[in-house]
Amino acid sequence: MPLPTIAIVAFIVVLLIGLVLLLYGVGIFNRLVTLRNRVDNAFSQIEVQLKRRHDLIPNLVETVKGYMKHERETLEAVINARKQAVGGLSNAASDPSNPEAMAMLAGAEQGLSGALGRLFALAEAYPDLKANQNMAQLTEEITTTENKIGFARQAYNDSVTEYNTYRQTFPPMLFANAFGHTRDRELLQFEDENLNEAPKVSFEK
Numbered sequence: 001m002p003l004p005t006i007a008i009v010a011f012i013v014v015l016l017i018g019l020v021l022l023l024y025g026v027g028i029f030n031r032l033v034t035l036r037n038r039v040d041n042a043f044s045q046i047e048v049q050l051k052r053r054h055d056l057i058p059n060l061v062e063t064v065k066g067y068m069k070h071e072r073e074t075l076e077a078v079i080n081a082r083k084q085a086v087g088g089l090s091n092a093a094s095d096p097s098n099p100e101a102m103a104m105l106a107g108a109e110q111g112l113s114g115a116l117g118r119l120f121a122l123a124e125a126y127p128d129l130k131a132n133q134n135m136a137q138l139t140e141e142i143t144t145t146e147n148k149i150g151f152a153r154q155a156y157n158d159s160v161t162e163y164n165t166y167r168q169t170f171p172p173m174l175f176a177n178a179f180g181h182t183r184d185r186e187l188l189q190f191e192d193e194n195l196n197e198a199p200k201v202s203f204e205k
Contacts, residue, residue, distance in 0.1 A: 028175050035163040039185050042156035043096045046188065049149045050089050050109065056145065057082045057116075060138050064119065067129040071122055074115075081115040084108040102186040110190050116142075153188050160185045 057078065065075055088108030092101040120139075123129050164184040167176045176182070 025175055028172050029179050031166065032163075032172065032176060032179055032181050035159070035166055036181065036185075039156070039159045039163050040096060042152070042159040043093075046149065046152040046156055047089060047093050049145055049152050050085070053112075053142065053145045053149065054082055054086050054089070056138060056142055057112075060119075060135075060142070063132065063135050063138060064123060064129060067126045067132070068122065071119075074119055074122055078112075078115045078119050081108070081112040085112040097183065097185055099183075099186040102188060106188055106190055113190075157187045157189075160187050 061075055061078060068075065085105075085108040088101075088105040092098070092105040095101055123135075129135055166172055167181055167184060
């Protein structure tokens with residue numbers, strides 16, 4: 001085979017190999033983007049439910065403070081915990097890939113859950129409050145929201161696990177940093193399951 005022909009064949013082979021590698025790299029890039037967008041969308045669902053939760057709390061405090069005048073410390077704890085949770089959500093929403101922001105969000109929401117739990121426990125000692133229809137409605141809305149948060153958090157963690165697993169596997173791990181996927185995403189974890197549990201409060205007369 002003449003040398004020019006060999007050179008042409010070699011060039012074509014190299015070109016085909018390069019094309020295959022390019023297409024393979026494009027596939028990895030697209031898969032990483034798809035999984036990252038899925039994580040971001042899952043977080044946005046959590047954000048919606050947490051904002052709903054935060055929005056319900058001022059009405060809850062207004063409803064109970066007329067009955068629980070001697071529980072000022074507990075009410076202030078709920079208000080302060082809500083403030084921390086709102087700030088934590090804002091920071092996390094601005095950069096969900098930031099592990100410190102996600103850890104702060106988890107801690108703030110856990111603190112809010114604890115404050116709400118203490119408030120509902122104290123409400124048991126106030127029969128008139130338990131009979132208040134507005135309180136019953138707010139409790140039902142909070143319960144529903146808590147359940148939605150639990151489902152949204154599970155979906156988010158599933159998406160994060162899928163993204164992290166793909167990013168850590170070979171050969172995607174060789175391309176991930178070059179494509180801007182420089183770190184794993186953080187699971188949204190809580191030390192207890194307060195967020196997933198309905199407040200244990202009965203409003204029967």
